[in-house]
Structures are given as C-alpha cells and as structure tokens.
Amino acid sequence: MRYVSIIGASGYTGVELVRLVTGHPDFSLRSLVAGQNAGKAYSEIYPAYRYLPLPEMIDMKAFDPSESDLAFCALPHGTSQQIIATLAGRCKIVDLSADFRLDNPAHYEQWYGLEHAAPELQKHAVYGLTEFYRDAIRSADLVACTGCNVAAGLYPLLPLVDRKLIATDRIIVDIKTGVSGAGRSARIAMLHAEISEGCQAYNIESHRHLAEFDQELGKAVGHDVRVTFTPHLVPQNRGILATIYVEGDTGHIHKALEERYLAEPFVTVLPMGQHASTRDVRGTNQVLIGVVPDRIPGRTKLVSVLDNLVKGASGQAVQNANLMLGCDEKSGLDRSALIP
C-alpha cells in the first residue's frame, strides 16, 4: 500500500483526486491539506463524501511529507511552486498546476508574468504527458501534469508532427471546454445564471496553454512550431472537445494514430470517420480521437475528447503516480462513464 496526500483538496481537481484515490486499490489516503478550509471535515465542503472515512483537512504547516510516499499538489499556479519548493526531496510530487510544465524558466516568466520561485526544480520536473514521457516519469521525483486543453491537442498532434505527416505551419486547434476547468472560486462570470444558455470564446488572442503547445510540438519536430488556438466555454461542467484542422493525408494520419496508440490503455483512435461526444468520457481517464476527412482533399479534421478533471488533471495525475510508485499504470482508473 502506498500512502498519498492531496494538497489543495477543496478545489475541483482536489475532490476528483479524493474520488480516484479512495477508489484506488493500491493507495491509502494520508492527509488532506487545504488553506482556509483547514480544520473542517471534508464533508463540510463536499457533503457527497460524508460516507468516506476521510481525514480532517489540515493546513500546510501541519503536513508532514515524510508520512506520504507521494503528494498530489492541486493548487493554483504561483502558489504551487512555493509549496513544492518546501517539499522537494521529502516525498514524490505530482503537480497539477502550470508551475513546472515549462522547461525554460524564461518562458515561465514570459507567459505567467512572474519570476519562478523554484527554477532548479523546474528544470528537473518531468512533463506529465504519460504516454510520451513514461520512462522519465517512472523515475521522477516531480511530475508536472499537462494542462487539460493542451492534452486534448497534443494526443492527436504529437504522433503526426513527429512523423511529419502534417504541415506544422497549418495547425488550428479549436477547443470547447466545460466550466469546471475554471475552478471552484467565487466569480460572477462562472455563476449558473451567467453560463447557462451561452457559448463564448475566451483568451482568444493568446492563452498560457500555448506555451506548452509550443514547447512540446517544438521538441517533437526539432524546430519552433506555432499553432492557432481558440478556447471556448460551453455550458457544461466537465469535458473538452478539441476540433483540430490539419493538412495531410487522412488515411496516413489515421493509420499513424492507430499504430501509435494501439497499445495504450487510455488513448483510443476511433474507426475512420467516427468521432465522439464529451459525454462518452465523462468521469473516465480516456482520450478518444476521431479522424475525419474534410471534403477538401488533403485536409483532415481531428476530434479529440477527454474529461478535463480526469485525463486532463486528476486521472492523469493518478496515472503518473502509479508509475512513480511502481504500481500498475491502470490501477484505480477503470471507472465507467456515468450515463446519463
């Protein structure tokens, strides 16, 4: 049994970690760490979890990393790096924030507008896109999970740019995402009365997630790649659908993706022409990729769906933790979707 703790337990990725960790056959939940909610029972925040024998939430000062084999850090970026700086070397860490995703501290400063508090750690952190960094993750002490929108884009794109099957200067990524990605904080823009019956783009000129796209696509290709990227908010809680427009032969693209992911338990390439709904992956750690020819020869549409709180965050984090702790990579990640 591995002992794991969750830092930042009261947010949406935190509660999703609680769901996954408490249902995990190899993990035992040690501590729940929260900021202003420290001292409360977890069920005060999430009454649905009153049945689980959960520890009371504690604050960071009371947290002893030596009692855990691994800590999940589900804090906002900026805060996360400061907490992790104090934990490094005392337990393994899976970070769900953006703080350790970028190799280059200068890029971090450029995109996030603040100097990194732990640049040394940043260099050693491993990028958490499991299917592409599996070996490095196994031996890592600090893994930085991929952002949810980026994951929805990279799964279909990376094998294609790697094999030079698509024009790297012609990639357009159009994202539709639910509201839980915005987190559990009090904001007027996220009220039910502001979200329902409405769809809109956001961060349309530039989005911090682009830093990750640039980094990972660039590594795969060997030179700078820039994608056009537009995220949209749709009135649902969970789920990301990425529609990606590329130039390249549809048949070759489909074959390459099928081959690349054939052995992957959490990435599935659908039969040619099929594509999925975000409902199909709600609550699961799956990515589904559809490949569809455009009516214009030489153009292909890629449609990927994932649950932003699972494969886009907490499920990805558990998958990485499984590797870091020597468990079966799939352990605790076999839940089916809740339909309807």
Next chain:
Amino acid sequence: MRYVSIIGASGYTGVELVRLVTGHPDFSLRSLVAGQNAGKAYSEIYPAYRYLPLPEMIDMKAFDPSESDLAFCALPHGTSQQIIATLAGRCKIVDLSADFRLDNPAHYEQWYGLEHAAPELQKHAVYGLTEFYRDAIRSADLVACTGCNVAAGLYPLLPLVDRKLIATDRIIVDIKTGVSGAGRSARIAMLHAEISEGCQAYNIESHRHLAEFDQELGKAVGHDVRVTFTPHLVPQNRGILATIYVEGDTGHIHKALEERYLAEPFVTVLPMGQHASTRDVRGTNQVLIGVVPDRIPGRTKLVSVLDNLVKGASGQAVQNANLMLGCDEKSGLDRSALIP
C-alpha cells in the same frame, strides 16, 4: 462468480445496470437482451461503453435463462410481465418495472388498466425495498424493485408510521425528480429544448406510484393509509428530492429514524436540522434523510434524496440480487458521487 443477464439493456436503467454489473466483483455479465436493438454492439447505443468487453445484444428468443443465475428485467411495465412469465423457474429474476410490485392483482388492474398476464407470479413476487424485506428477498425467485419516487417517500415514512410517531392522515409528499425517470424514448416533452429552464408538476391528481404507497404504508400500519402526493419534473438528468410534511414530534422522529437506519449501509439519517442535495447522491446507492422542525410546533419536514437510477432502480436491483445470490449485500455498490 455469478452469471447475470440484463433484459432491456438499451434504456437508462439498463445502461446503469451495465455500469454496476461490469464493476461488480462477484458478477459476470452473460447476456444483454434488447428488442429492436438486438444484433447491435452495445457501443452503438452507448459509445461510452466501447471499452468494456460486452456481449453483442441479442433478442429475447435467443436468450437462454439457464446460462444465468439471475436476470435483471429493465423493461416497461406490461411488457415485463409477459417476458417474466416465460422465464419464471428458469433463473432468478429482479424486475425493475411496476408489474410485480402490487400483491393484489385487482389493484394492478385498477391502477394500470390492464389485466395481469401472470397473476400467480405476481402473488409470489417479493417487494424489493431491501431494508424492509431482506429475509424474503434472500430466498425469493422474483423480486419487484420499488419505484423511485416511492422509495424516496417510504424510507423516511415507514419507520414512523410503524411506530405511530406521525398522524397517518396528514402526510404530504412533494417530489422533485430529474428527467431520466421518463426513460430513453423519443418524446417531444422530454426534449432538451422543452425541459431546460422549466419546472412543472405532472400526474398531479393521481399517480400510479400511489398504489405502492397505499400498499406499503397500509401493511405497516395495519389499516388503509392515503397520502397526498405531487411529483414535479426539474431540469436535471438524475436525482429525486422528496419533501415530506408530517405531524409529529421532531425529536422523536429524528431519533426513531436514526435508530432504524443505524446499521443500514445505504440509508443515512443526517444530524437534526441538516438536509442534502440530489448532487450528494448522484451515481451512488445512498438515501440521505434530513429531519427538520417546522416553525409550527408539532410539524416536521422530512427531506430525502436518492439517485433515481441507482437506489431508485438499478442499484436497488443489484443490492437485491446480491442477497438473492448469496453475495455481500454491498458488493459492487461502493461508487462515490461524481462531483461536479
């Protein structure tokens, strides 16, 4: 390992049975039986289940009950009794329809407007409100699951009428229910564009579920009891909230319910004055009961919540099947709620 089959697999209680059975440690899914969908892969109806190694759907003629220890029957009432008439004695059966809930064939005919096709079976069927018929269910060959709205009412009420703690001629049950209870059939009234942004009562003068209330409350009290009952449709997929107005001492009521359900794994009485949201039980087999004093002395409000597709249907069915097949009653029913 027990072999179980699902008849009527393509509806919402059917897919919920697939979710629960495929995650059940003691059950193996033998057959999926469907009507017009026979011959299709299950994932054609529910693409979210394409990962599961499910059998192809077959039609009733191809179903061999001798290969299953138990069959779940998730068909509409009327149809269910005809199918079950052909299966009786060949495997154990848990029926989710209303066809075998009423002891008295005359009552069935009165409420459902048709002569019962299997009156003998109807007499032998055991009512599936597990916590009240546990012993009979253990040895039953045919169990008729309680209706979802009725379950939400009976859990708080039965222990109180049984102990004469409330006035039996003063019970008002006001139900708020999601749309999945209406099933997966093509009806204009259930379109998204007809349901969202709206709340309404339905079957307001009288509702077939009252036959069950009458029967079970009458049995508990020893004489006829009639409740006032109003179901309302609210724009959500899952969940029932019952607000029940009774006359009786709030303290005694709370104590009696706490005692009655103390040892029950799936019924929880909240601390005095607390009550829950349907979100708190979404996807779980739990019933949560709140007891709150009214400002008028001598009156008490009972607030119960359950997931109509789990404790109100498929979870209840699995709980009963566990008893009928000699498994741990809780087996396969430990899923946490999906939040948000």
Next chain:
Amino acid sequence: MRYVSIIGASGYTGVELVRLVTGHPDFSLRSLVAGQNAGKAYSEIYPAYRYLPLPEMIDMKAFDPSESDLAFCALPHGTSQQIIATLAGRCKIVDLSADFRLDNPAHYEQWYGLEHAAPELQKHAVYGLTEFYRDAIRSADLVACTGCNVAAGLYPLLPLVDRKLIATDRIIVDIKTGVSGAGRSARIAMLHAEISEGCQAYNIESHRHLAEFDQELGKAVGHDVRVTFTPHLVPQNRGILATIYVEGDTGHIHKALEERYLAEPFVTVLPMGQHASTRDVRGTNQVLIGVVPDRIPGRTKLVSVLDNLVKGASGQAVQNANLMLGCDEKSGLDRSALIP
C-alpha cells in the same frame, strides 16, 4: 413621457428593469445608478444591451432625484433603506428590496436582525402586491414590492383566506425557484458547477419571506396565520413554481379564484385541473394559477407559477410605477414568453 431612473442597475432585477423600461412606451430612462460599477458603460456589464442608447452608470452622489418622476430601487435590503431615506419626498420610489415590506418596525428588526434606518418611511410605504393594494399604490410615494416567493403564494391564497374557504392552520407552501433570485454576486454556491444537476431545499426551518406571509395573511383573516413553507433551489435561471396544499372544497376554491381574478390582466386562473410550467411565464408579467383536487376528498392543490424577475420583481415594479405615474397599468408589460 415620465422620467424614471434605476438605482442598483447592475444586478439581475436591475437589468430586467432596463429591459422593461427601455421597451416601455410611456417611460424615458433618465439615470442608471450603480455602486462600484459607476463610471462604466452599461454594456460593460451587460454586453447584450450595447444597442440601446443607455446613459453611463453614475454613482449615488451624482444622482439628482428631481430629474426623475420615479426611481426604481433595486438594491440589497439594508442598503436600500439608507438610500431611500435620502430620496424620500424628492421623487416617487418603487423599492424592490425587503426593507419596506413590513408595516411593523419591530417585525423588521426581528426577521432581518437590524434596526430599521427609516422607520417613519416604513410606516408610510405601501405594500406592492398590486391587485390587492391598487388604490393605495396609485397615491403612494413609496411602494415596497412583494417578495417573489411570497407573491407566488399570496396570489392563490389571499382570496381563499379572505372568503374563509380553506383551513388557515393547514396551509403548506412548497416552493421551487430558479437561481437568479440569489442575485448577481460572486458566491461559490451559485456557480454553474455547483448548481447544475442538483436540487435542494434552503432556509428550510425559517425564511425571512415568512414575515410577509404572516403579515398579509393575518391582515386578510383578521388574526394570526402561520403557514408551513419550504423553498427549494432548482437548476434553472428564472421561474418560481409554488405547490400549495390546502384543505377546502376544490370546486368552491376554483370558483372563488376565477371570480377574484377574472378582470385582472396579469393573474390567470386555469381551467379546473390544469396547471402550468414556469416556462409558460418566462419573461412575462403573468401569474398562472392551477387548482387541482387531491385524491383525498376535502384537499386541494394550488399550483402557481411566475417569473421571479418579472411579476416577482421588476415587472411588478413597473406595474406599480404605471399606477403611481398615472399610466395604463399594463403599459410596457405585454411581452410574450421566449420559447424555447
């Protein structure tokens, strides 16, 4: 043309007033007063209103009441009384808050927990339930609009208690309400991710709206009347449905309500046995009342629906303003529902 202003223009009742006033043939919008949003264009808060030639929002200090015939005050209770204390006598006022609804300052203090800042004004304010205080409203300088939940209850109940057609000690009011009633303020509990797919009761032991019920029912009957009252939050933006359980002859009740409201343009009694959805009144100033016999003789269900932002707040306010300013009571209130 009458000049009207809106104080508290950036909340949901404020924007609904903007919609109604800008579409009103007899009103001209003079000033939009806001607190922290002062200095902004209205379309910064509500981009949907960018087409309208609206004045820039100003703060209270810049507001000159002598330029308006009437001011709508759409502020939170507590704040409202302080603002109105400074305006009284300088223009007519329609207040949408709870501050001037209770005749008795002691009752205000008891229910709202604070001493009233303008007790003299409170005594002179007229209660804004138009159909019952029409004459007093015509000559009033300050009208306090009825609370939305209370209006849904009083329309069906007042004519019945007045005519002694129902038992006044047996009234139960079960309310289902959308989220816009909670206002446009940043609260975690009102996030889309916290509201969708969930239904719950709130303020279940006692609710401030009861003070209004007590006052108005008591006035109608001539002695104290206490109702049992439970509000529930349902996942929709607009709309209140009140299910009211009473004891009394259904036929007499239906006839009495039909007669009472026959000449009323905004209150409709449906044919016996029919009842409506909140969708049927979305965006309109209508109240629809259904009268349905219970299966238990001598009991009757009343089902009323209204749009909490229109007849429950801003539409009611315009209806009252029409009377106070000598316009046709129906002026500007003829919009049809938006379906779907």
Next chain:
Amino acid sequence: MRYVSIIGASGYTGVELVRLVTGHPDFSLRSLVAGQNAGKAYSEIYPAYRYLPLPEMIDMKAFDPSESDLAFCALPHGTSQQIIATLAGRCKIVDLSADFRLDNPAHYEQWYGLEHAAPELQKHAVYGLTEFYRDAIRSADLVACTGCNVAAGLYPLLPLVDRKLIATDRIIVDIKTGVSGAGRSARIAMLHAEISEGCQAYNIESHRHLAEFDQELGKAVGHDVRVTFTPHLVPQNRGILATIYVEGDTGHIHKALEERYLAEPFVTVLPMGQHASTRDVRGTNQVLIGVVPDRIPGRTKLVSVLDNLVKGASGQAVQNANLMLGCDEKSGLDRSALIP
C-alpha cells in the same frame, strides 16, 4: 396593416414567428396552419401563448392565401416546396426551409437527394440574406431565408471575399450551435438526458449547409470557393457561435467589416479584439461580429454570434417580409435580449 399567415406554426421557428408577428406593429396574424395539430388551439402546443388572441390552427386545405398578403412557410424541406408550389402567385411567401435557397436545381438534387418539385419557382426565388439582396427582396414574391449556420458564416465572410482581403482557399468555419435548430420533433438524440453535459460534432464530413456557402461565396468571388466547415452541438437551446479562421490582415479586415456594416441596423462589428457570447443576442435579431488577430501574423479570427431562431430564421423572415410588404425593415424586431 398587413395580413400575414404562418404555415408550420407548431415548430420552433413557427412559435418564434408567432412571438414576432404578434408583437409587430404593422402585421396582423391571419391564419395559423399546422399539419397534425390542425383543429387545436395554439395554446395546447404552447401554453405560454394562451394570453394571445390567436386563431385556431387549421390544416392546409382550409388555408385561403388570398386572405393574406404574405405567408411564412416554416415547414421541413421537401414538404415546403410542395406546399409553396400550390401557393405561388396567390400571396407573397417567405420560406424558412432549404428548398429554395439554391439557384441551381441540379445542386438541390445533389445535396438533398431528391428532385425538386417546383424547379421554376426555385429559379425565381430570392436568397434571403437581407443585407446582400435587399433590392431583390423588396420586389420578390418568394424569398428563401438563409440557413442559420450559413448566416453566421456569411456575414463576416462575404465582405472579405468580395474585397479580396482573405485567401479564399484557407477559410475554416467552426460552428457551435444550440439544440433548437434540430426542431421540435421526437428524437432520442435530442432528449435532455442525451444533450446536457455533452458537446459533439455532427455531419462532420459534409453538411447540406455547404451548398449555400459554396453558392454565395462563389457568387461573391466569381469562381468556386470551398470552405472547411464543422458544426458542433452544445447543450443550450438557442444561439450559434461561429469561429472563423482566415488568412489576411487583421486591421484591413476589421476596417472593411466596420465599413460594410456601419449603416446596417442588425449587423454590428465590435471594436477590434472584442467578441461576444451567444447570450448577448438571445431573442434578438442581431449579428455581432468580432475580429481578433491571431498570435501568428497574417492570420485573423472572426467570431460571429446570432440567435438561430431569430436572425438565423424567424427574425430574418420578418425582416424580409417587412421589405416585401413595404414596411420599415426594422419594424417588430426591436426586442432586447432576456438576461439572464
């Protein structure tokens, strides 16, 4: 006063026509024609319209076109052409279906898979994109309204291809649309329980709306233009958001669109960099166009929003009818959005 009738009154574009026509100062509603609902009161289908003094629905045989100046035809394609063939020459007609949008009968047959029943009429019909065919519409007897998704694409694109400001072989149109566009027919795929909490693409390889894009862009450019087009269904009732990726100078694009639409009452170009939500146009006849530079120089994002039932269908129809009947083009189309 002009007399107008609505054929196909019971669908969603039909009820939206009822809303707009009954609020129109210059129109008087003559007949409501329905198929299987003939003989019913309109309020049996749409109880929200019980206040309006509407004629009973009649069937087509009882409809006398000589009593109307103009008929709106809100029927499904295929049926529409057959009905219109019998009406032509007897009153003016605005058709909301796809039947008369394509100039070329061969294109109709190719895209819709059936021979056109009224090819002569098809040739004379005027395309209903008001801002581009205003003069022809004024004198037309038959106008074919633009499809909702196409309108969302053509408003931003037509002025740009016309002025050669963008590369015509590099246009990608990504559509997010609500469910009311699918109409009011009983389909499992459109149930609330199938739509909420889900986002998906549909008709992804090719969509009949492309025929209109091809025709109108081709006419504007003078040679064949093919766009890449992907529609997506999002869980809301009304609203279309089109994100359009083009290559061209953002400044020139913004300026050209601003100039083109400066005098148009129903098309607004937002300040550079701004873009809107579908909520901003809900219930209105407005199109809002945002122009945003991509981070990749030389690329521009266009974001347009409209209400599919208003500017995308019934509002556009009324706008065209205003021109055909000699009324002010804006008459009856001044409703503000319902917020929230």
